[in-house]
Amino acid sequence: MKIEIYLLKLAPMFNLPYENYLKHFSEARKQKILSYKHDSDRIRTLWAELLTRFAVAKKISRPIEDISIERDANGKPKIAKNPLQISISHCKSVCACSLGEISSGIDVEEDFSAAIDVSKAFFAPNEYFLLKKLRGNDFARKFLSLWTLKESFAKFSGVGLSEELLRTDIEQFFAENIIGGRNFYLSEGAVVGICTEKAFLPENITFAEPKLLLDAYKS
Numbered sequence: 001m002k003i004e005i006y007l008l009k010l011a012p013m014f015n016l017p018y019e020n021y022l023k024h025f026s027e028a029r030k031q032k033i034l035s036y037k038h039d040s041d042r043i044r045t046l047w048a049e050l051l052t053r054f055a056v057a058k059k060i061s062r063p064i065e066d067i068s069i070e071r072d073a074n075g076k077p078k079i080a081k082n083p084l085q086i087s088i089s090h091c092k093s094v095c096a097c098s099l100g101e102i103s104s105g106i107d108v109e110e111d112f113s114a115a116i117d118v119s120k121a122f123f124a125p126n127e128y129f130l131l132k133k134l135r136g137n138d139f140a141r142k143f144l145s146l147w148t149l150k151e152s153f154a155k156f157s158g159v160g161l162s163e164e165l166l167r168t169d170i171e172q173f174f175a176e177n178i179i180g181g182r183n184f185y186l187s188e189g190a191v192v193g194i195c196t197e198k199a200f201l202p203e204n205i206t207f208a209e210p211k212l213l214l215d216a217y218k219s
Contacts, residue, residue: 003100003196005184005205006055007108008047010093012210018043024050024217026068040092048088048095051208052077054216055097056084064216074158087155093188102200105155107148110190122147124169141191146170148193149181156195174198 018039022030029049036042049069056079057064068080077088087098087106098106120128127146134142149170154161156179174180180198184205185191194202 001101001200003098003102003104003194003200003202004055004059005096005098005106005192005194005202006051006208007094007096007186007192007205008051008208008210008213009188010044010047010090010095013043013047014040016214018046021046021050021217024053029069044090044092044095047213048090048097049077050213050217051095052086052088052097052099054208054213055099055206056082056086057216059099060084074160076155076158087152089151089155091190094186094190096192096205098194098196098202100196100200102197103156104194104196104200105152105157106195107151107155107193108190109144109148109151109193110188122150122166124167127169140189141185144191145183145193148183148191149174149195150193152181152193152195153179 025033033042033045036045052069053064053067056067060082069077070080071077077086079086084099085103087104089096089106089108091108091110093110094108096106096108098104123131123146131139131143150161150165153170154165178197179195180201181193181195182201183191183193
């Protein structure tokens with residue numbers, strides 16, 4: 001079956017007291033969330049994980065309180081005592097997760113303010129020269145498209161954003177391999193990148209209703 005993507009728009013969540021939802025985390029994970037300096041980062045991290053647990057519970061038809069997320073030695077998230085594989089990401093206005101029976105990597109981005117200054121170091125030569133030809137929204141869209149594909153592949157493979165990966169023409173790499181990537185473009189200007197085996201690439205995104213998540217975590 002194809003990888004599934006769930007996405008949550010965070011605007012309604014910023015108006016809620018995030019402290020009320022910390023009880024749904026282990027003590028260690030709660031302290032990790034609280035270690036972030038800004039409340040906005042705490043909220044994004046908290047809801048990205050709660051969204052993932054919500055999606056997994058729905059996928060495997062289990063009570064949400066039975067779903068626990070752990071991290072491996074490299075910090076990659078995984079579902080405790082279940083083979084379902086996940087990936088998690090968030091940016092300023094949305095959080096997202098991917099899940100399925102095989103590995104996937106997801107990334108969502110919307111801030112490209114430093115793109116012009118750093119793109120030469122972070123892209124293959126032909127990617128960089130293409131970006132240099134673009135302006136305005138066209139530049140932002142292409143920059144974020146390429147960047148999220150690289151980030152999602154790094155999460156999929158577990159190798160991280162190495163210099164070799166940054167200098168790889170990611171679209172050409174996908175064209176020549178069984179591993180593929182796809183972008184989704186959101187109305188907020190954010191871009192989602194997903195990477196997995198081509199046969200399992202998703203064709204759409206499920207937008208989670210905030211009310212459903214709030215109801216799921218009432219107790």
